[in-house]
Amino acid sequence: MKKTRLLLARHGGTLWHENNQVVGQKNAELSMKGLERAEKLARFLRNEKIDLIYSSSLGRSFDTAKVIAKYHRLRVIPSTELVERGFGKLEGMDKKKVIHELGRLKDPVLEPSEGESAYDFEKRVIGFVERIIETDKGKTILIVSHEGMIRVAQKYLTRFDRTRDDDDYAVSFCGLTEMVINDLEKGEIAVKKWDEISHL
Template sequence: MKIYLIRHGQTDWNIQGRIQGSHDIPLNEAGRRQAEQLAKGMDSRLVTRIFSSTLARAMETAQRIGSRQKVEICPMPQLIEVEFGKWEGMTWEEIMEAYPNEYRMWALNPDEVAPPGGETQEQVIKRCAEALKEIIRITGGREDIAMVSHGATIAYLVSYMMHNDPEVESMIVENASITTVNYSPLTEDYMLLEMNDTSHMLEE
């Protein structure tokens, strides 16, 4: 079973460097073009279903793929972006200035420390693991599927699949990128095949 982990296209907050988290920010014009290019890039990666975060930027990206491949979109709230609480809408520079102690504690131990009003890494991984379990139950672990989600969520999810590999934990997930993981229903193991592929993107 191949699992294609896909990040949504670009938004205005991406350009501004603002933390989006659970805020429902739509794709911008460039993001919609990226979603189209991504959908074409998925032509060689046919799937039976697409599971998507319920946030608009992810759903719109998923819909471009689903429309092209004529497959069902399955909304999954467990795949939304990490909730960053009071930090949402801010840049990292603004966060470090306004919340220096909280930021320092979170950066040192994101597993157990959450941004004010947000989620810990452990909480995010727990809900993503539940989503994976449900997807494997639905597909029997024998269908190739796509999961459309968000940068931090995908990084945490791949880290979970790879048993906290430090190289994976530091991965930067680009807009409209594809990360491919193979799942074996026999061993229940995951194997990372390709990380953060953006070769389908055309030069702007």
């Protein structure tokens, strides 16, 4: 059976992140620092054999993916299924001022006003991951996306490893997680890198 290599990379940071604002599905652009990190990640991956690059359709991820893609002569495939969880009316607000509300939204079925529940978000992300592992079997796939999406994928692919707590599911800006999938149904998945940031 062919093994599938999955690379998960978070986008570079934005001014919204630097100002501690809730970003969600707002189309915040990469900051200068974010662009610098994207370039460092791209150079780190430049000698990797990557077959496909998928990205969230939001600018901060898509722009990060394009920086990487230039080293591989690949077209970035954008997908709305890879966008961050929608936090509705909380987006743009100072995280410190809405920290209680954000905590409540860990409840799987609670939806922020004009936003998306954790359940619906996870269902969307897992559906995409399962599909590409099946359709792109045996290839090396890079996904450039967001903290929430990558954390959901990490938890799902490691079967919610009980030896890890939430703090272990860190997702740094331009951090890289690598997993080799032999058999998804049987859980035959090897973690090769976990939020690798040595290149930064």
